[in-house]
Amino acid sequence: MSHASSERAQLRAAVTRQPADFIAWVMLADAELGAGDIQAGEHAAQRALRLRPDHPEALARLGRVRWMQHQHQQAAELLQRACQLAPHHPGMALWLGHVLEDANQPEAAAEAYRRAHALAPDEPYMAAQLLNWQRRLCDWRNLDALSRQVRDAVAHGNPAVEPFAFLSEDASPAEQLACARQRAQVLAQSVPRLPPRPLRSHGPLQVGFLSNGFGAHPTGLLTVALFEQLRRQPQLQVQLFALNADDGSPIRRRLQAAAHVLHVLAGQPHAAIAQQIRAAGIDILFDLRGWGGGGTPEVLAMRPAPLQVNWLAYPGSSGAPWIDYLLADGFVVPHAAEAGFSEKVLRLPRAFQPSDNTRKVESAPTRAECGLPAQGVVLCCFNNSYKLNPRSVARLLQVLAGVPGSVLWLLSGPGQADQRLRQVARQQGLDPERLVFMPKLPHPQYLARYRHADLFLDTHPYNAHTTASDALWAGCPVLTTPGQTFAARVAGSLNHHLGLDAMNVADDATFVATAIALGNDPDALQAVRGQLAIAREQSGLFDMAAFAEDFTALLHGLARGHGWRGDDAG
CATH class of the missing domain: 1.25.40.10 (Tetratricopeptide repeat domain)
Structure with a gap:
């Protein structure tokens, strides 16, 4: 006990x-x-x-x-x-x-x-909560001091800092791993483990996915088409374990139809969830939430499945002894970076991030209806407000200043976040009305608005992830500066697997210069958009049937390494 x-x-x-x-x-x-x-x-x-x-x-x-x-x-x-x-x-x-x-x-x-x-x-947990929420509100008062307090706490082994929020700090992979490990060590001492169960030796693999995002949520949007393709794989049976209730969305209905079983676990105790996963006979369990809000690391810590994998939703190491593998690709986690991960790294031969290649980019409302001027380049960044730190906003505004007549289209943030960003623009000598804010919209309506966006400008150190996929799918090129951490390399991975490595630049100065050059040269910008249009069709990034084949092959190889023989022993 x-x-x-x-x-x-x-x-x-x-x-x-x-x-x-x-x-x-x-x-x-x-x-x-x-x-x-x-x-x-x-x-x-x-x-x-x-x-x-x-x-x-x-x-x-x-x-x-x-x-x-x-x-x-x-x-x-x-x-x-x-x-x-x-x-x-x-x-x-x-x-x-x-x-x-x-x-x-x-x-x-x-x-x-x-x-x-x-x-x-002096309590780091309080500092970390305040820091995280101020980032969401684009309230940068005392930001550096709060960040130093939080990073110092991690350096001194204090387990109070939430690993997901820590991804927004300009920290190294080693610091991120230390933060996650410290939280995992505390949790490991408080959670009972289930008796070990070996992987089955033959028959279809029972593959489980645990998430609070099975619906109209980034996780559901990214995975639904892949699950539909995996349904066709005879040696895999997919079971979804939903920590969220049915939201009535079309995505939830598709997920229900794609899975062999969708278990609704909303509001259940951790031990009951773990027991249901164990009773379902899951061989390989994917944690599609990790340290993100609404997840249940306690369930994974109970070890309901023989093999447990961190994938997709938490872009970093779990630091947890109960997670055996991390599913990545060669760009987001190069071999030289493996020391920053507690898990063994599995790599797909393609980008680690799937997406819904059935989503339609509808016609957008007029520019005027979107709050955009009739003319001028539209630079956009629809990342969540907590990614819009002073460094990222400074380079966005430099680009805005360098492209006359342009506007910067942003996702509206909570509270007074939009007004604070406009105040920053004013302080930089820019007309604050050149910042245009889009309210949060249902996904099809949001996706349609990319038709008016000319160039997506990414943030650092926490990239666009699902948002980058949306932009590229809708035909809007993404300019990014890949960093050292997983969270700072996702947009770069998508560009790399599209063959658009020229959109992955080395530093802020090159980012600003490249964006200004493209913003002031309609032919060059159109050429990049043309390259993206071809790559979208030919690169395989959005080929979910091929993704399902690669995913299945990887899982078969993993399972065989642990004694599974498929139908050979049946």
Whole structure:
């Protein structure tokens, strides 16, 4: 039994013996929620609240329950009340920040994180949460100091920093690995492991994919056409384990039809999810979330499958002893970079990222309807706002200044992010109206807008990933500066596998010079777009039937190395 399981058992015994023990009920609520058991956590929080009505610790736990149940407004009200009653409690301010994020109150969330950090200024977890949210809001106050605090914490072995958020820092692969390893070590001590199960020796491989993105989400958009092709592979059976409920989207319906089985696991405790994966007889389990938000590394840590693989959604090393392999390609993880990964690196002979090659690029609204001027080059960057750091924005604005009459088309960010970026442009002597913001739209509508975009300008150190695939599929060239980390090499991998290595440039100065040259030379820009149009059809990057063949061959080779013989022993 793990430490966490033992603690839960002891707390359950304690409240049975002493049902009036308020502190034990609060601690039990924490333990149950930490195990993903929302129902048991709610029961414990409600019992604590009955013992001491309006007590901030009990209110905070019930608020956390409502947050996990996606009842964001109720959660916000409970946490706000708790913070009023305990104004000097940094943990409650932190939870309030999480809840306000999801309640679509981004600026209020930032204030909550700022308060948590002010109450515990030496606590790296608070600094990391504030840093991550300020990046999302393009609020660059004290950014360098916060980043230094977070990187120093990782350097000193502090496990408080979230690995996904750390990908946005200008850190080395070794720092990213250290960050992930530190989180994994803490988790490994608190999660029970299932008894080992060997890989089957013959018959079709049972291949599982665990994600909270099986729907209208980047993961669903990238994988759905591949799963449709894998359905035709007789030696593979695909099972999808959805941590998210059915969102009613066409992508979800396609995923349901493509999989041999789609298991809906939303809201279930971690141990129950792991048991279902084990009961399904999965041989190779792909983690399609990793350290990203909404994932369940606890499930993977229980080892429900003999072989476990990090792929696609978390662009870096898991640092986790329960992940055996990382699926990559020779560009995103060159052989010389393997020291930055805890996993053994598997490489496809193509770009590691699949995509939906059935998606249609519809006709776009007029330029005027998109907020674009009638004339002029449209430079775009539809990356999430947290990737728009000072370095990336500086080079975007340099390009804007160097291409007269151009506009920079960006994805609208949360809160006051757009206004802050316009203020930066104003400070650089640029008309802030040359920044045009596109609201978040359903994927087909967003994809159609690329018809008005002339050139996509990437960010660093966290590239465009799904967004780069969308741009290239829609015929918009992507200019990028591949870096040292996985997250900084994804757009470069797509360009490389298209044969467009000229769009992968060495540094910021070359990035700016290349973009300005293309922006001021319509013939040169049209030539690049022409090369992309040909490469899209001929390179194989978007050939999902061939991807499925390569993917299947790689899995067969992996399984044979672990004793599987396919139909030979059947």
